[in-house]
Amino acid sequence: MQASVNRTxxxxxxxxxxxxxxxxxxxxxxxxIITGSVKSIQAVNAATPVWFPLEPTMDNYARLFDRPALMWLWNTILICTMSMLLTCTTASLAGYALAKKNFIGRGIIFAIFISAMALPKQVILIPLLKEMSFLRLHDTPWAVILPTVGWPFGVFLMKQFSENIPGSILEAARIDGAGEVITFTQVVLPIIKPGIGALAIFTFITTWNDYFMQLIMLNSQSKLTISLGIAKLQTEMSNDFGLIMAGAALSAIPITVVFLMFQKFFTRGITMGAVKG
Amino acid sequence: MQITPSMAARKRMRRENLIGYAYMMPAILFFLSFVIFPMGMALVTSFTDYSMDSFNFIGLSNYRRMLQDRVFGKAMGNTILIVLVSVPAVTLFSLWVASLVYKMNKHASSFFRVVFYMPIVTGTVAVTVVWKWMFSRYNGLLNYVLNSIGLINGNISWLGDEAYAIWCIILILFTTSIGQPIVLYISALANVDQSLVEASEVDGANNFQLFWKIKWPQIMNTTLYILVITTINSFQIFALIQLLTSGGPNNATNTIMYNIYYHAFKLNEYGYGNAMGIILAIVIGVFSMIQFKLARSDKE
Structure with a gap:
């Protein structure tokens, strides 16, 4: 009782x-963004701001969908989903090995992964662009996906989660004669599932937001992501804020829904990744 | 323990190594191809005049050119200003929010976490374009509000004025940077050893002492992590600049990352761009090291 009085x-x-x-x-x-996207041109440019659009119009969206906006959205979802799946696969395999397997060079490999995380990611974008052109992947979704999967944060996060796997369970699986594949899929995966969930959402959102990478890797109108699409609208139609807000809404609403649905996993993920390090 | 391992043991060790590397292989392949290799290339090409039509080693010329490049100097100054303002502001503000929120019930704490995380989820570009509208000179909300409460008289071109532009950028950067630190601080504060807190309460410590003597040392690792990631992110500020000001007016908002982009992708000076990238990496490394040193000395 006393405490609750004190606290307020x-x-x-x-x-x-x-x-x-x-x-x-x-x-x-x-x-x-949302109200702006349904305002008429007059309401958008009014000297006295229209706080709430009493006469909503779908005009901005109609003009937005004159462009390949849905294609941009689809490209973004494709890039984010592929990055997410590949990152979760490679990172959970590597994280498990780093936490629970004994092999030569384990310590050094982990140290290299960790120190790479401290380097500015954007510094390697110029060579990456050249590399992608050389591989003939420039201006394809892979040019964004592959470098995203290479980034070591996922490995680090999954190692932290894999530390929680009790050695006794792995030992029991070994005694039962379970091979590596069975042990990993039947024993390890269920335990690190929350970690994979966190990493999945984290990767999805950071990939969605990695504007610089997308800007450099993708050029043609049909290959753009939604972020690039909005940026393009902004450079071409700089004062048509209604149209730009419609684009921003199209970009923000799906990702916000994903975030709100998996919010719990997500907060846990970014916390786990940091505090133990 | 045998001094010379038997054949069987050696065989088992080799098997262990093979299995370990089999698990590591996909991650290592991606990491080598798309992180380590381009990093090496960035370093090597920083000593060349690599551009559309040439590739010659020119020693340290790129680095020497940087020393005389006024725009580079200005961009470095702006970047460091952004870092020096935003890193302490983000850290202190998120600590303040977290210290209020972590004692709240589940729903309230979850609500505030989501609210402050929102600008990140909404997406850098979406957030940036709406701010551009709010900062806009003739139909922007900010001018309207400030005029109507009498703080300013007449419309200001916020992003077009050398005196204000960089502060507008810092403000937006701030709103998109505090989400993660708040989440981290909330969980760190919730994990502070409760028995120590109670013991010092019994000893009659006030709230201020409780915070500095008991809680602060225990959240030091989190603070350090937040300082480092916020520093790295602030140094790499790019999207805001490119979308709002293109480095202008008169380079007042030019930053290293934007300058690299300009040289590498507008002027095709890849070699010079990479050299600036290397310097940026070194500067970030130095800042991170200083933070580690300070944090360590603070602990003792």
């Missing part, structure tokens, strides 16, 4: 009010 000090009350006010400010851009 005037400072805390004031701080929480401030926090709520800030929350409103943080949600506001999202609100402004």
């Amino acid at each position: 000090s005037p400072y805390r009350l004031l701080a929480i009010l401030l926090l709520i006010a800030l929350s409103v400010l943080f949600l506001f851009p999202m609100y402004w």
Whole structure:
């Protein structure tokens, strides 16, 4: 009883009010995107802002879908899904081996993976572009997917999760005569599943947002991602904010839904990845 | 323990190694091909005049050119300003939010986490274009609000004015950077050893002492991690610049990463671009090392 009285000090009350006010400010851009996307040109350009569109119009969306916007969305989903699947596969295999297998060079390999994470990812974009051109993958989804899968964060995260696999269970599986494949799929995978879930969402969202990589790797109109598409709208139609907001909404809404659905996994994932390191 | 392993033991060890590397193989292949190899290439080509039509080793010329390049200097200055403002601001603000939120019930804490994570999820580009509209000179919300509460008189071109542009960028960067640190701090604070907290409460420690003496040392690893990732991300700021100002006006918002992009992809000076990238990597490395040193000395 005493404690709960103590906790709501005037400072805390004031701080929480401030926090709520800030929350409103943080949600506001999202609100402004969605309402802006259904405003008429007059309402968008009004000198006195239209706080709520009383006469919503689908005109901006109609103009957005005159362009291959759905194709851009599809490209993005394809790139993100492939990156996610490949990253989860390679990272969970490697993470398990780094945590639970004894092999020569394990320590050094892990150290190299970790130190690469501290380097600025964008610095290698120029050579990556050249490499992709050489492999004839430039301007294809693979030019974005492959470098994303190579980034070592996933391996690091999955190693942290795999540390939790009890050695006794692996030992029992071995005594039962289970081979590597059976042990990994039947014993290891179920235990590290939450980790894979976290990594999946994390990879999906970071790939969705990796604008610089997409900008460099993809050129043709039909290959663009939704982020590149909006950026293109912005350069071509710089003051047509209604249209641009429609594009932003098309990009933001699907990913927000994914995030809200898997929010719990996600918070757990970014926490696990960091705190133990 | 045998000094010379028997044939069987040696065979088993070889098997262990093979299995280990079989698991590692896919990850290593991707890592070597798409991280290590391009890193090596970045370093090597930084000593060349690599462009559309030439590839000659020119020693340290690119690095020497950087020293005299006014725009590079300006971009480095801007980048360091962004880092020096945003890293402490992000760290302190997220610690403040987390310290309020972590004691709340599950729903409230989850709500605030989601709210502050929102700008990241919405996507850099979507967030950036809506800010561009809000900062816009004639139909932007900011000018309207500030005019109507009397803070300014007349419309300001926020992104077109050398005095304001970089601060607008820093503000947007701030809103897109605090999500992850808040989540990390909430879980770190929730994991602080409760018995130590209770013991010092019994000893009559006030809230301030409780925080600095008990909680702060225990969340030090999290703080360090947040400092390092925020530093790396701030140094690499690019999308905001490219979409909002293209480095302008008069290079007032030019940053290293944008400058690299400009030289490598607009002027096709790959060699020079890579040399700037190497310098950026070194600068980031130095900043991270300083943070590690400071954090360590703080612990003792």
